[in-house]
Amino acid sequence: MYELFVLGELMTGEKHGYMLQDVLKNAVGQGRKISSGTLYPLLSRMVEGGWIRLREEEETAGGRTKKIYEITPSGEERFQRLMAEPFDPVYDADTQNTLRFKMVYFRYVPKEVRLACLDQYLRLLEQSLAHVARFEAYLLAERPEPEKQRVQLLRTFDHRKRLGEVEAEWIREEIERVREQQD
Incomplete structure (x- = not known):
C-alpha cells in the first residue's frame, strides 16, 4: 500500500523524503502513523x-543534504501494475485505504x-454487507445468550450495515x- 502511495506521489513530480512522509501521514488519517523507520527503508528498497531515483542536494541553512526522489520509467510501469492489481479478497481497513490511495491517482x-x-x-x-446480514439474521432467529451482548451486537451490525450501504451507493454513483x- 505504501509503495503505491510513494509511486503515485512521485507521478505528480519529484519530492523530498520529509514531504512524502508528511503527505502520507495526512493521507492515512489520524489513527495511523508512518514512521521514518518505515518510510526510509521502503524508499531505499x-x-x-530501480523504481525511483535519489538525488541529493545541499541545503543552505543547516548544511544538511536534502534527499529528492523521482520516479523512473520502471517505477511508472510498477505504478501501473499496482493500480491494476486486484484488492486482497478480505474487505478491511487496509482495503479501504488502498482504494483511497488508488482513487487519488486515478488520473494516471x-x-x-x-x-x-x-x-x-x-x-x-x-x-x-451480506456477511453482516447473515449474522444479523442468525442473532435474530437463534437469540443466543447473553441477551445484552446479543442486543449490542445487533446495534453494532446495524451501524456497519448503514455505513456500508452508504459507501456502496457512493461507489455505484462513482x-x-x-x-x-x-x-
Whole structure:
C-alpha cells in the first residue's frame, strides 16, 4: 500500500523524503502513523529496485543534504501494475485505504483500470454487507445468550450495515460517473 502511495506521489513530480512522509501521514488519517523507520527503508528498497531515483542536494541553512526522489520509467510501469492489481479478497481497513490511495491517482491510469478497481471494491463491500446480514439474521432467529451482548451486537451490525450501504451507493454513483467520462 505504501509503495503505491510513494509511486503515485512521485507521478505528480519529484519530492523530498520529509514531504512524502508528511503527505502520507495526512493521507492515512489520524489513527495511523508512518514512521521514518518505515518510510526510509521502503524508499531505499525502491531505489535499489530501480523504481525511483535519489538525488541529493545541499541545503543552505543547516548544511544538511536534502534527499529528492523521482520516479523512473520502471517505477511508472510498477505504478501501473499496482493500480491494476486486484484488492486482497478480505474487505478491511487496509482495503479501504488502498482504494483511497488508488482513487487519488486515478488520473494516471486508463478508464478500464479505474472501473475494474471500483467494481471489485463494490463486490468486496457487498460481500461484507451480506456477511453482516447473515449474522444479523442468525442473532435474530437463534437469540443466543447473553441477551445484552446479543442486543449490542445487533446495534453494532446495524451501524456497519448503514455505513456500508452508504459507501456502496457512493461507489455505484462513482462507477457511473467514471463510465460517462471521456477518456
